[in-house]
Amino acid sequence: MAEFPVSVTVNGQARRGTVEARKTLADWLRDDCNLTGTHLGCEHGVCGACTVIMDGVAVRSCLVFAVQADGSEVTTIEGLAAEDGTLHPVQDAFQKCHGLQCGFCTPGFIVSVASFLEEHPNPDDTEIREGLSGNICRCTGYQGILQAVKMAAETMQSA
Amino acid sequence: MLLACPPVKPAPFEYHAPERLDEAAQLLAEHADEAKILAGGQSLIPMLALRLTSFPHLVDLGRVADLRGVEQANGSVRIKAMTTQAAIEKDASVGAAVPLLAKAIPLIGHFQIRNRGTVGGSIAHADPASELPAVALALDASIEVTGKGGTRTVAAADFFEGTWTTAMAEDEILSAVSFPTWSGTTGFGVEELARRHGDFAIAGVVAGVELDGSSVKRAAIALFGMDSTPVRASSAEAAVTGTSGAAADLEAAGQAAVAELDPPTDIHGSSAYRKKVGAVLVARALTQALEEARRG
Ligand SMILES: Cc1cc2nc3c(=O)[nH]c(=O)nc-3n(C[C@H](O)[C@H](O)[C@H](O)COP(=O)(O)OP(=O)(O)OC[C@H]3O[C@@H](n4cnc5c(N)ncnc54)[C@H](O)[C@@H]3O)c2cc1C
Ligand code: FES
Ligand code: FES
Helix, strand or coil: CCEEEEEEEECCEEEEEEEECCCEHHHHHHHHCCCCCCCCCCCCCCCCCCEEEECCEEEEHHHCEHHHHCCCEEECHHHCCCCCCCCCHHHHHHHHCCCCCCCCCHHHHHHHHHHHHHHCCCCCHHHHHHHHCCCCCCCCCCHHHHHHHHHHHHHHHHC | CCCCCCCCCCCCCEEECCCCHHHHHHHHHHHHHHEEEECCCCCHHHHHHCCCCCCCEEEECCCCHHHCCEEEECCEEEEECCCEHHHHHCCHHHHHHCHHHHHHHHHCCCHHHHCCCEHHHHHHHCCCCCHHHHHHHHCCCEEEEEECCEEEEEEHHHHEEECCEECCCCCCEEEEEEEECCCCEEEEEEEEECCCCCCCCCEEEEEEEEEECCEEEEEEEEEECCCCCCEECHHHHHHHCCCCCCHHHHHHHHHHHHHCCCCCCECCECHHHHHHHHHHHHHHHHHHHHHHHHHC
């Protein structure tokens, strides 16, 4: 099968490569860019573990082929914290509110919530629950995650 | 350790990324039944990943700039096929012109899905439990279909033929959908029952009403998840038209809507359950629509 050139700005850094068309953005990030923070749960769109930000909006990277992302800008979980290691407010809130246990779903939740709060800076409970509905967690029971979203919203608003 | 040859899930395919609509139509004509259109990929990629289907050629419409955007003219809103569901959700002027779109789109999957999923893809995919095909049917939308020989227009009423099956030929592209704008004293409602927010509906209803004083002058109702296509509830529309929309009228409309239906049975609900729910949802969607219309 033919290979296609792709060039994507990932977390501010230009990345180039060639891929088979059937390789997903998630697999390309993990295998070719060695950015294994993006997790793969279901690999068919239902769990949200693979969420990344592509050209400013949250998408499931298992439902985008790497060739489709050619020319785009992608932010993964590795790109959220500041260069000096200061956590993104959503990461910080997940830690403080026990928004994670095993951590498998966490990158997808944090990337999704970071993007959700950009669009809904002051969400009510119903909006938060809707915003979280695309991500599945098998451990926490979601209450810590809900608290974390509220805390992050406050921090981001007062920042 | 990383695997030397990392796994990929879908079967291999040739990838084409045309930049013009006529090029895309040409590619589809060339590869006939070996080719499939890739739009937002939110239904097709899962099916490829699960190997429920495979195609030797995928024609990605994502780089066809002329397939994105919205035009409002002559009492209708024309949405080009590759416009994302999220773009329409965020467009207040489309929401004002065609309120059913603003009410139905947030019920599609999750925001991450709507950021990629397209309006054209949702209608072309024709899942019987999908919201947008029902909106198109209720509002008598016209669907533009482009092939190598040019573009033809298909009425929504003639478009949906069965589960995932439409009036489009294999080498045709859904290029745009025009939704009529209603004028006068109108209101709209969408109701669906799903196990969790974002799941495909077990049963759902979209409804619109126009009032003349206190009586219903026109009604448009479509159900989804109740058959192999969305269903227009003409008898329910007739039942409620001319009434004042009292509770008993709406209940009668709900009964009329499901009387002739034989919905599917699956693990989420039996046929009889769907019928019961469908009737209740028709009454609720009409209540929502009437309240909105009466508020003016
Ligand atoms: C977790 C999850 C939940 C979802 N929940 C819902 C839901 O509640 N309601 C709902 O309606 N949808 C839901 N979806 C599906 C989603 O809305 C899809 O985006 C939509 O059904 C297909 O649009 P697409 O642009 O992604 O098309 P694709 O997946 O790219 O294509 C789907 C099919 O349509 C064909 N096609 C696409 N565009 C065209 C065109 N312009 N011309 C001709 N053929 C075309 C393709 O060849 C393919 O066969 C969900 C998806 C996921 C993953
Ligand atoms: S791995 Fe992408 S949604 Fe589950
Ligand atoms: S923390 Fe284990 S799946 Fe969410």
